[in-house]
Amino acid sequence: MRFIPATAALLIILAGTAGAIDKITYPTRIGAVVFPHKKHQDALGECRGCHEKGPGRIDGFDKVMAHGKGCKGCHEEMKIGPVRCGDCHKGGSTH
Template identity: 55%
Template sequence: MKMIIYLLIFSMFTTSVAMAADTIVFPSKSGNITFNHKRHIDFLRNCKNCHEKAPGKIVNFGKDYAHKTCKGCHEIRGTGPTRCGHCHVK
């Protein structure tokens, strides 16, 4: 019985990762931001780098989160966009 429960939990986790959109577009007054989710999954390999608990919507995601967390990660790793026009495209 425990094995069945573990398999159900595992399948729920892997299904949510598999069903995640490859590309997400976030509307913005400064120009829409196209986010390549698949590329981040392939590069980071750990959902908890961005998601607090597990795959799914990021709590409090918005301008402040993106400018601090996303841009900060790009600056630390030395890869990815760090300037306004690199993310915001009109």
């Protein structure tokens, strides 16, 4: 009986990653940023690290958040992933 909660938790995690969007492209003035959403979800194992209110758009996500506590801040804290402009912004202007 004690395995039921663990099994239920695993199924919830797997169900969340099964429907994950693969990639999200953000057009910017200095080059599109392609965010590998599913890769991040698979690595982190849960949504609430970024999506405080659950799956869906992140409230208040903008350039300031991406360059601050969001993308860049997380990469610096975890000491993994891109932190320089050209590492994320590819291909010149998208506007």
